[in-house]
Amino acid sequence: MALSEFELIRRYFTRQTPINTATQLGIGDDCALLQIPADKQLAITTDTMVENVHFFADVNPCFLGHKLLAVNLSDLAAMGAKPIAVSLALTLLSADEVWLAGFTQGFLALAERYEVELIGGDTTQGPLTLTVQAMGLLPQGKALLRSGAKPGDLVFVSGPIGDAGLGLKIMQGYACLQPEQALARFHTPMPRVELGLALLDVANACIDISDGLAADLNHILQQSEVGALITFEAIPLSSPVLAYIEATGDSLLPLVAGDDYELCFTVAPDKVHSVPDGCFQIGVIEAEPGLRLAKSGFIQSFTRQGYEHFSANRR
Amino acid sequence: MALSEFELIRRYFTRQTPINTATQLGIGDDCALLQIPADKQLAITTDTMVENVHFFADVNPCFLGHKLLAVNLSDLAAMGAKPIAVSLALTLLSADEVWLAGFTQGFLALAERYEVELIGGDTTQGPLTLTVQAMGLLPQGKALLRSGAKPGDLVFVSGPIGDAGLGLKIMQGYACLQPEQALARFHTPMPRVELGLALLDVANACIDISDGLAADLNHILQQSEVGALITFEAIPLSSPVLAYIEATGDSLLPLVAGDDYELCFTVAPDKVHSVPDGCFQIGVIEAEPGLRLAKSGFIQSFTRQGYEHFSANRR
Numbered sequence: 001m002a003l004s005e006f007e008l009i010r011r012y013f014t015r016q017t018p019i020n021t022a023t024q025l026g027i028g029d030d031c032a033l034l035q036i037p038a039d040k041q042l043a044i045t046t047d048t049m050v051e052n053v054h055f056f057a058d059v060n061p062c063f064l065g066h067k068l069l070a071v072n073l074s075d076l077a078a079m080g081a082k083p084i085a086v087s088l089a090l091t092l093l094s095a096d097e098v099w100l101a102g103f104t105q106g107f108l109a110l111a112e113r114y115e116v117e118l119i120g121g122d123t124t125q126g127p128l129t130l131t132v133q134a135m136g137l138l139p140q141g142k143a144l145l146r147s148g149a150k151p152g153d154l155v156f157v158s159g160p161i162g163d164a165g166l167g168l169k170i171m172q173g174y175a176c177l178q179p180e181q182a183l184a185r186f187h188t189p190m191p192r193v194e195l196g197l198a199l200l201d202v203a204n205a206c207i208d209i210s211d212g213l214a215a216d217l218n219h220i221l222q223q224s225e226v227g228a229l230i231t232f233e234a235i236p237l238s239s240p241v242l243a244y245i246e247a248t249g250d251s252l253l254p255l256v257a258g259d260d261y262e263l264c265f266t267v268a269p270d271k272v273h274s275v276p277d278g279c280f281q282i283g284v285i286e287a288e289p290g291l292r293l294a295k296s297g298f299i300q301s302f303t304r305q306g307y308e309h310f311s312a313n314r315r
Numbered sequence: 316m317a318l319s320e321f322e323l324i325r326r327y328f329t330r331q332t333p334i335n336t337a338t339q340l341g342i343g344d345d346c347a348l349l350q351i352p353a354d355k356q357l358a359i360t361t362d363t364m365v366e367n368v369h370f371f372a373d374v375n376p377c378f379l380g381h382k383l384l385a386v387n388l389s390d391l392a393a394m395g396a397k398p399i400a401v402s403l404a405l406t407l408l409s410a411d412e413v414w415l416a417g418f419t420q421g422f423l424a425l426a427e428r429y430e431v432e433l434i435g436g437d438t439t440q441g442p443l444t445l446t447v448q449a450m451g452l453l454p455q456g457k458a459l460l461r462s463g464a465k466p467g468d469l470v471f472v473s474g475p476i477g478d479a480g481l482g483l484k485i486m487q488g489y490a491c492l493q494p495e496q497a498l499a500r501f502h503t504p505m506p507r508v509e510l511g512l513a514l515l516d517v518a519n520a521c522i523d524i525s526d527g528l529a530a531d532l533n534h535i536l537q538q539s540e541v542g543a544l545i546t547f548e549a550i551p552l553s554s555p556v557l558a559y560i561e562a563t564g565d566s567l568l569p570l571v572a573g574d575d576y577e578l579c580f581t582v583a584p585d586k587v588h589s590v591p592d593g594c595f596q597i598g599v600i601e602a603e604p605g606l607r608l609a610k611s612g613f614i615q616s617f618t619r620q621g622y623e624h625f626s627a628n629r630r
Contacts, residue, residue, distance in 0.1 A: 024356060028538070029461050030393040030522060031358035033453070038353035041339060043346035044434060046448065048404045050441030078345035089363045089404070089446040119359060126365030127442035131404040133361065138348070146344050207345060223343070 005123050008095050012104045013088070013118055022084040022137070023117040032119035034085060040137040045075035051128035056171065061099045063187040064130075065106030070191050071210065072134035073114060074261040077196035078208035080144040081136030083114050088121035089131040106188075114193055144199060144206035144265070149224035153204050153266035153285040156275060158192050161213050162241040165257020169244070178240050189261040195276060199265055202274045206265040214255040214302055217264050218291055224266075230283035230302075232295035251295070255302065320438050323410050327419045328403070328433055337399040337452070338432040347434035349400060355452040360390035366443035371486065376414045378502040379445075380421030385506050386525065387449035388429060389576040392511035393523035395459040396451030398429050403436035404446040421503075429508055459514060459521035459580070464539035468519050468581035468600040471590060473507050476528050477556040480572020484559070493555050504576040510591060514580055517589045521580040529570040529617055532579050533606055539581075545598035545617075547610035566610070570617065 014027050025033035036042050049068050051057055069086065076083050088107070092099075111118060116134070167186025170179045192208070199206060205224055207216045213235070221228055235254050237245070245251050266285050267275055286292075293302045329342050340348035351357050364383050366372050384401065391398050403422070426433060431449070482501025485494045507523070514521060520539055522531045528550070536543055550569050552560070560566050581600050582590055601607075608617045 025458070025460075029458075030390040031360040031396060031451070031458075033394075033458055034357040034359060036351040036357055042349040042351055042357065044349065044400075044402060044450075045346040046402045046404050046436045048406055048437040048439045048446070050406055050439050050444075053439060053441050075345040079348075081346060085359075087359060087361045087448055089361050089448075091363055091365055091444050121361045122363040122446070124363045124365050124368060126368050126444060129365075129406050129441060129444040131363070131437070131446040133402055133404075133448045135359075136346070143340070143344075143346075143348055145340075 008100070008123055012100050019112065019117045020084055020115050023119055026117060026119050032085070032087070034119070034135070036137070039140055041140055041143065043076055043079045043081035043136045043138050043143065044133060045072055046131060046133045047072050047075065048129065048131040060187070061102035062106035065103040065108075066110050066188045068130050068132055069107050069110045069134075070189050070261060072132040073110070073116070073191035073193055074189070074208040074210065076134055076136040077191050077193045078144065078206050078263060079136070079138060080142065080196045080200040080206070081138045082197060083116045083134055083136040083193060085117045085119045086111065086132050086134045087119055090121065091124045091126040091129040093125065093128060139200065142200050144196065144203050145223075146205055146207055146220050147223040149205035149220050149226050149266040149285050150268065151226055151285050151287040153268055154272055154281050155217070155228055155230065155264065155266050155283040155285060156279045156281050157209070157213065157236065158195050158263040158279050160236045160238045160241065161209065161260055161262060162254035162257055163238050164189060164259035164261070165253050166241050166244050168257070168259065174244070176240055176244065181238060182240050186259060189259065191261060192263045195263055198276050199263070202271050203265040203267055206263055209258070209260045209262050209264055211258045212256040213264060214291060220264070220266065221289065221291060225289070227286045227288045227290045227292065228283050229286055229292045229294060229299065232293055234280065234282040236280045255293075323415065323438055327415050334427065334432045335399055335430050338434055341432060341434050347400070347402070349434070349450070351452070354455055356455055356458065358391055358394045358396035358451045358453050358458065359448065360387055361446065361448045362387050362390065363444065363446040375502070376417035377421035380418040381425050381503045383445050383447055384422050384425045384449075385504050385576065387447040388425070388431070388506035388508055389504070389523040389525065391449055391451040392507045393459065393521050393578055394451070394453060395457065395511045395515040395521070396453045397512060398431045398449055398451040398508060400432045400434045401426065401447050401449045402434055405436065406439045406441040406444040408440065408443060454515065457515050459511065459518050461520055461522055461535050462538040464520035464535050464541050464581040464600050465583065466541055466600050466602040468583055469587055469596050470532070470543055470545065470579065470581050470598040470600060471594045471596050472524070472528065472551065473510055473578040473594050475551045475553045475556065476524065476575055476577060477569035477572055478553050479504060479574035479576070480568050481556050481559050483572070483574065489559070491555055491559065496553060497555050501574060504574065506576060507578045510578055513591050514578070517586050518580040518582055521578055524573065524575045524577050524579055526573045527571045528579060529606060535579070535581065536604065536606060540604070542601045542603045542605045542607065543598050544601055544607045544609060544614065547608055549595065549597040551595045570608075
């Protein structure tokens with residue numbers, strides 16, 4: 001039986017009780033209403049995922065719901081914002097109830113984990129396209145910007161890099177002895193929300209690694225008008241990624257593969273003692289523009305960029 | 316030449332100077348930052364438009380940019396909110412610069428008209444799908460909800476109904492002697508932002524007419540748990556719509572055709588003198604549920620609904 005737009009929203013997306021105090025009006029009117037405390041700024045981010053571009057058509061819808069929200073919460077984490085609300089624009093070819101049940105399970109479980117309210121959105125018919133706008137709260141003037149890195153800052157990442165990229169290669173046919181961890185990081189990344197909050201008075205600049213470590217760190221370098229020297233051997237790599245590099249010689253993977261959703265951030269030397277456990281120092285910010293890579297004792301410029309839509313040399 | 320995602324955003328969507336004081340950080344970081352005054356609530360709405368569902372593939376991109384923003388500002392108007400910021404998620408098959416120039420011209424001209432900042436979004440590759448999230452400010456507790464109508468309230472609309480529906484019929488081949496007005500209202504509707512603000516202390520309930528007068532008024536009736544009696548002859552109709560009804564006998568058009576983006580609102584009798592000029596009283600709210608229509612002296616129940624996505628009897 002065909003499901004009307006209103007019935008679909010009621011059945012899958014409407015909660016009875018508010019999940020946090022910011023939401024004063026949720027789904028069901030012309031707009032939702034949020035209350036922003038006077039000492040807070042509102043941080044807002046938007047990410048779209050398109051079938052056959054950002055995900056495979058046969059992806060588990062529960063993974064897809066999780067990842068769609070995770071990539072947006074990751075942008076809030078990169079600013080140090082506490083997530084409060086999201087809207088969801090869902091364009092679907094048909095209202096497949098099995099798919100919808102899986103999708104909302106993945107989406108809403110992660111929303112509940114971070115007490116994020118689904119406040120509204122739109123449901124339309126068309127090729128599968130999913131857009132989330134996520135909103136979060138920040139103490140006034142405390143946002144972790146891309147533009148705050150200073151020469152002498154140390155560069156950190158929040159965890160192993162390249163697992164999601166390896167997961168994508170496994171999806172594309174690469175045979176891996178222990179595929180579970182890489183596939184899990186590709187399908188169901190966890191946004192580093194708590195870490196972003198912990199970095200508010202610690203980091204000078206921060207970004208989440210969605211397009212690849214080199215490309216995302218380059219955003220910090222360009223917007224801060226600085227450069228960086230990264231030591232390849234200092235980049236934390238999981239054993240499956242190490243085995244992949246050994247087997248294939250493809251040592252670029254941790255630099256150019258995206259989707260890890262770890263944070264990359266810079267910290268002044270006198271605040272290094274405040275960096276939370278589990279983060280890894282991988283380099284240093286320098287005054288000279290550009291990204292340089294020390295590997296096996298040699299220093300080379302690193303120009304290859306990560307994934308860019310519409311780029312002439314798009315991967 | 317292919318345009319990179321970053322170059323596309325820089326060239327078409329980045330302004331140099333902020334358009335209002337709410338935006339503290341715009342396009343270019345992981346999130347945008349908004350400052351919400353302590354005495355205000357934030358109203359948020361999302362609308363998606365999909366090629367071949369909400370617009371024809373050969374539509375003038377300038378009209379499309381205008382309409383995409385207009386339908387979102389219309390939702391803010393229906394709450395009585397003053398628009399401040401929008402984000403834009405643009406999924407495009409290719410970065411066609413002629414199309415992009417037209418689209419952004421229509422979009423940004425309307426944004427400037429209402430001092431709305433484009434604060435961010437996402438640009439992805441895929442079937443043409445456009446999602447806007449619009450944000451506006453409301454005085455605390457003053458929002459015009461769908462749920463506030465009371466028996467005895469008078470029902471108003473803010474202008475002629477059915478022109479956009481006639482415009483769609485003209486697009487589909489209906490021969491009309493004076494097509495200009497109907498086509499303009501179909502392609503470039505103007506959101507009733509000023510009227511929404513003027514209704515803040517006047518209306519008990521309000522909605523914008525996007526799905527059709529009957530369907531949208533029904534949302535007010537259901538959420539307010541009331542009914543209404545509407546007088547067909549009191550619905551303001553333009554001379555092209557009157558001529559269409561006379562020629563075709565299709566008197567349902569002003570009740571079921573959407574896309575007019577006029578406001579429909581209810582007002583207590585003692586506040587009728589405060590209703591701005593140019594609005595038309597078309598009926599009265601009654602305690603008995605349901606929508607009733609008086610036409611040619613007879614009263615009948617009106618059950619036919621406007622457009623619903625995924626509905627079994629979708630038009």
